[in-house]
Amino acid sequence: MLTEGLVVVHERLGEEAQRLMKLVLKGPIAKTAQAGQFVAVRVQDPTLASYDPLLRRPISLAEISPESDEITLLYRVVGKGTEILARARCGDRLSIMGPLGRGFSLPEDGELWLIAGGIGIFPLYPLAQRALAKGLSVRLFWGGDNQTFLESAGLSEWQALGIPIHLSTMDGSLGQKGLVTVQVLGLLWEFNGKVENSGQTMDGKLYVATCGPHKMMQAVTELCMNSGVPVEVSLEERMGCAVGACLGCVCTLKDEAGTLIHKKVCQDGPVFRGEEVVWDVSC
């Protein structure tokens, strides 16, 4: 769907040096969007025939409010495209393609662990909301550079959900010092122990959804696979068309027969089952 989103909120998120922005757009797509899906935003006024930057920018849905027809995009200003996007003002209209791709699946019951690295947290929030609404128990693991980042990127909103939260920072300024995967590993053991003690199988009980740096998601996937926990990962790749037409954004997966195949992050993903992803590829 190609629509115009009316900018209703556009403001800095947290501390200035974090370069994070919150953009709320009014438009029809909130009605059909799933957590984990994304939109492709034309960063310039669509009436301007200016083609530098040329391509749309993919941004995840960080909040989906069908009642108010609003979607929220949270993004970091990293280059030309986001720099220009950050200049859009309330009342401007942005050209939006979406909702795009395949989002996270929502388990029927059991426990859902969300494991986020850095701004990989953003697409997980609507997933948490929907999982909680469905009555699942939700737990968050989130690693970032430091306390300022975590607080800027929406920690208080997460705390407001009332779920258990495990934080890690690289500098130890908040939560545990080090990688988020260390905490995940610890709790996974605990959980495994509990499951074993109760005599239940893990199957159908614990689910993991992760978004963050490639290496982190790879590590999380390995942990989960070792414990037999189903894990979904949200991949990132440079996009051209964002609808599956250009083959610019492929990732490598292994099909059931073990053959390497390509899938399109934009259309078949961005969310994939962790175990099918081939993490270290050169084809």
Next chain:
Amino acid sequence: MLTEGLVVVHERLGEEAQRLMKLVLKGPIAKTAQAGQFVAVRVQDPTLASYDPLLRRPISLAEISPESDEITLLYRVVGKGTEILARARCGDRLSIMGPLGRGFSLPEDGELWLIAGGIGIFPLYPLAQRALAKGLSVRLFWGGDNQTFLESAGLSEWQALGIPIHLSTMDGSLGQKGLVTVQVLGLLWEFNGKVENSGQTMDGKLYVATCGPHKMMQAVTELCMNSGVPVEVSLEERMGCAVGACLGCVCTLKDEAGTLIHKKVCQDGPVFRGEEVVWDVSC
């Protein structure tokens, strides 16, 4: 000189459909600028590495206020560059090269006729101001499409100068219907008559400065040359460097020996003596 101009006023000029804008910039260049000179404006925020549109846009100085360090640019939104420029807001900073080129000369005494076609009126206003300040008598001939255009493009400011004004419109909605040159011709005859009757030569008495469409300036130049009246014209050409380095903007002149030569509109002009301009060129 390369400077940043702080946008202090940026607003529509007159009726919306005329697509005219008034832009006042604060910066040091007002101190040194002459009427008829121009600036080369980077239409985008200079901190953005976006190169479409690529080139700066030449815009004449429509008001020069050394006391307040302000220059005024009046422009029509005609394409991509001016479209983007029109989005600059108060408080923004624009990158400006200038003052550029050679402006109109200010006669020592006598009468100065300003002959404008359309938005060619803009660079003539500071000339009128300075001529009046010097005690010259100034008269304006101005042709435009219709009354709405003339009123939008600043007629009342001209009227406030208290000088004789002869208006023409193509549709007759204000002033005389038809080309401005018809009125010029009429008054030129009258003036010639007066001069002849008084036994004086015209030399050193009447000067003409004109800016507008090529064909109009050509006709004005012919009228003036026939009457021996010195005339200065302000040429327009597409510009690359705006400082004389690229030879993109040449016009063809005849030197004293009658040889065709090229001069640079950006550096040797935009103002030239009418009689040296070769109006119908193909080299």
Next chain:
Amino acid sequence: MCPVDSTTELAGITLRNPILTCSGTYGFGEEYTAYCPLEALGGITLKGITPLPRLGNPVPRLAETPAGLLNAVGLENPGLEEFLSSYLPKVRKLPTAVIANISGFSLEDYTQMARALRRDSGLAALEVNISCPNVKHGGMHFGTDPQSAEDVIAAVKAETDLPIIAKLSPNVTDIVEMARAVQRGGADAVSLINTLLGMSIDLDRQRPVLANTFGGLSGPAIRPVAVRMVWQVYQAIDLPIIGMGGITTWQDAVEFLLAGATAVSVGTGNFVNPQAPLEILKGIQGYCEKHGIASVRELVGLAHKS
């Protein structure tokens, strides 16, 4: 005033209008249907296929440049067999003219595909992409050597009764020589242009951005080169031209028509605005109305005449 006649003819095919989409940017026809109804288009060109399936190049495959896009997809495609069994049955039912695009690394690659893709396939035409290296001849490119280009077109022509569109590479000293060569080979039309060879470097990694080092440059950046080639070929030979390279707005499309293109094709422009083809059609019609032109066919090559 009567509505502008938008139909056009190209290599014996009648098109509803002169707006096509470029190979490799429009998938196999279904990806953009939510954005742009196919029945509004003159036709679509499918992703390039090869005899065998190809996984293509590793990622990153894309890099943005000023007003341009570098791509190094590496001809990822399902291969001829899978195309015939899984894709063709669907694409032949699409409500617009469908042009297949074939690529190869040897003469036999091309003839094998041409033999399988004939009029009874339901396709409207075959676009022959000759920009790949000829692995049997030391990597020399079909698309840069006139004799190889002529040979490959002649060989394809002999195997299929579909109209043949030769898609030329702009990475040559003399595009007119290449156009003459494919005309001699029997091409019914030429597509101008494929991408310009380019690259960019990642300053942090100090390595080429694209895994493949080089990529093809497309988008508005290359439009002036494409228009120039259309202009030159229009002056030199009589074949109809499909103009492409950076077309994003109707103004861009009219530029190509005036330069001598019979039809235009939108590639990278779809990524920017997935409704670009629709808006381009409307814009061309408006332009004709404004200039009192009754048929889009009258625009073709007009800038050479007036």
Next chain:
Amino acid sequence: MCPVDSTTELAGITLRNPILTCSGTYGFGEEYTAYCPLEALGGITLKGITPLPRLGNPVPRLAETPAGLLNAVGLENPGLEEFLSSYLPKVRKLPTAVIANISGFSLEDYTQMARALRRDSGLAALEVNISCPNVKHGGMHFGTDPQSAEDVIAAVKAETDLPIIAKLSPNVTDIVEMARAVQRGGADAVSLINTLLGMSIDLDRQRPVLANTFGGLSGPAIRPVAVRMVWQVYQAIDLPIIGMGGITTWQDAVEFLLAGATAVSVGTGNFVNPQAPLEILKGIQGYCEKHGIASVRELVGLAHKS
């Protein structure tokens, strides 16, 4: 940390830093002094001269395109004699290395100028622009035929003791072949790239925008093509390369250095930002500091190695 060493060497000339300006975009050295002090530059390249004065093409000579600029100045210049009498005395006093640029329409054109421009002229080097048609040989371009390119460089080399920089046209099938040809001819360095041939059409007038129909495309749009050619030539031959084509920011310049350019030259970028050369120099130094690199010379070709 010690300050970054910005000096570099090119074809036997020592340059204060690797930032030059492109022929035809920087006049004869005085036009930009109010914006960019010449003593901050590694050197400047003068507008191309020919044996006889030329008025060049009619206007319009310029047309803007997405992230690009088409120009058809047509080599307007005062001619050799006037250059020697009126310009050379001034330019030889400029506080930076000055490279003259010569163009011609026959071999004799080039040799005549080379004879007049020797070390005692005070110039640092001679850049030989071989992109013009050779009128004595039916308009065939020196810049697209390897043998002609080799011949013209050899002829120039024989007439002057100045270092020779061969400036290559990108409008060729194989840039490496052209680079090899000028190396055989005795070039001491190559400049890559001149403009891409392009055109645009005015929709209102339904005629080409440029009076000359065709023009040369420069600016950020062509950077990916230029970087690719620098990369290819760096891999193939040993001559130092002056990289140019769309350089506007320090990031662009570093891209060229990493691809293999020994020096970079700013052309159209000056029009956008007349202080671009200064900012580029500062940016390159900052990049070196950040990456712990002691000399800009170490950046040259780094992306091939790491």
